[in-house]
Amino acid sequence: MTGGIYRPETDGALLAMVNVYKTFPVRKSFFSGEDLRVRAVDGVSLTVPPGKTLGLVGESGCGKTTLARIAIRLLAPDSGSIRFDGNDITRMEGEVLRVTRRQMQIVFQDPYSSLNPRMKVRDIVGEGWLVHGLARGKELRERAERLLVRVGMPAEAGGKYPHEFSGGQRQRIGIARAIALSPKLVVADEPVSALDVSVQAQILNLLKDLQEEYGMAYLFVSHDLRVIRHVSDAVAVMYLGKVMETGPVEDLFREPLHPYTRSLLSAVPMLGDAPSERIVLSGEIPSPIAPPPGCRFHTRCFMAKKECAEVCPLLREVASGRFAACHFL
Amino acid sequence: MKESAGMGRGFARRLLRNRLAAAGGAVILFFFLVSALPGLFSSHEPNRIDIVNILRPPSAAHPLGTDDLGRDVLARVVHGARVSLKVGFVAVGIATVLGLLVGLLSGFYGGWVDAVLMRFVDMMLCFPTFFLILSVIAFLEPSIWNIMAVIGLTGWMGVARLVRAETLSLKERDFVAAARAQGAGDARIILRHVLPNTLAPILVAATLGVAGAILTESALSFLGIGVQPPTPSWGNILTAGKDNIEYAWWLSLFPGLAILVTVLGYNLLGEGIRDAADPRLKGR
Ligand SMILES: Nc1ncnc2c1ncn2[C@@H]1O[C@H](COP(=O)(O)OP(=O)(O)OP(=O)(O)O)[C@@H](O)[C@H]1O
Ligand code: SF4
């Protein structure tokens, strides 16, 4: 077949994560007293080129949020490395990290918990300017107003508190905060999942417009394939802490290769351009505390054979520019 | 909406609609007025001894009667209000500041900081508070300042636990992660993002705490180790009342009522604030 194991292109990439692992402690097992850990991110590599969007898709609990927060070092990985804009930020700390953070921002899923209810909107939006000594007082107020107008809010919004706004408006405020420091990378963690469908499109278009205007890259997390297809240049499909398939968005939606991707796409019929067979994803997602041995997906895979439960397939190039982790591709 | 129930206009409206809380607030306001302008409520000198008129029942000249030294009881109760208020506020002020400090550090940093501070809290809670106060007071000169300090220094643990619990949940909120991403340091996150969001429950605790402090002061003064005569305090007026309870009921009744009404007022207001700040907690 085509090529070797997936190696993220570290040259020229804005963000490159290599072999990232992250576990969380959970309560001890009631029976054995053994220390259990959730394997939230279980050896993930990916890259985001400057100015482009990588869509990260997967079912609930597969580790998307954890991975996204590691990408901008809100969390530290257990092992693996993260390069951002030519620098290794894996173990970066203190003042250096604080300054580097200007370049990487985040938009959250929950428009309520993401805005401090006791702060005025202009102080929320302008906090980065204040802490980096870029603007304060009257100047901060004016800059915040201009920014709020840019994201589709009235200028007077700056003097109000978050609770005076709807979910969609609050998400605009969160977006304004994220772009205030002109970052190179914005992690958008399910930015529209909590919104009404009618509002979702507006916010997605705003994010696209801003990307064109400011040239920033997005790591865009969603469990909604339609959203992912709309915004992404490339897609990574996650399952139980691992990337199952990654490739350019058009290829991946036209011809999904990995059995998991195929199952996901077939569940959303109007998505597949080719009339696809309907594959039903049976069973529950196994617990990330004790993921299945071998291929993580074998308990639900319609193509699974005996060796799938024994050997874990590596993410490798199965067609030009297409990577998947499956023994039978 | 989750946190729209803040301290804004809706909060004030909900608080005023709660009749009991409004009544509590009115009582507190009344006693504020009494402490600020005692002359308005009694023309007598609280410490003027009048041997001719000892233990006189309520009359036009002495609306609440006189005590065993012929001093006007109304004047003494009126001037005692200031003592109660001062003790209540200063003691709770000390307790709140200490509790905030310990709770914020403990909850925010976790780890060994949390372990050390919380063990200290547990230790402090092992002793019955009143016993602790008694034993400390035994070594100090009984004065209003010592009383306030001791009540404050032994009353911060509840606030600390409350603030710690709030901090633990607040620091996981997305707006704290956002502040981090913006480049905010620990100090800014604690002061600007965590602290302001703990104020509603603290206000409740503080209001209830004032009631407790006033009670404690009265009890200490009643036992003779609080505010020292001749300075009037509701507690030490009661002491004189106890000795003469068989033939001068007014000497016990009026300071007792003052304590009761004030403490009730703070409790009602405190509970009202709690309900108004978080209407979901209100059981109807
Ligand atoms: N701080 C934490 N402590 C313990 N377990 C955690 C923590 N954060 C995440 N997990 C666990 O790690 C796994 C991955 O969680 P994560 O939030 O990254 O998934 P997700 O793909 O974002 O899910 P969702 O679609 O529900 O947002 C889950 O099993 C979750 O319970
Ligand atoms: S390796 Fe086996 S179980 Fe895993 S996706 Fe491929 S066929 Fe399915």
Ligand SMILES: [Mg+2]
């Ligand atoms: Mg998530």
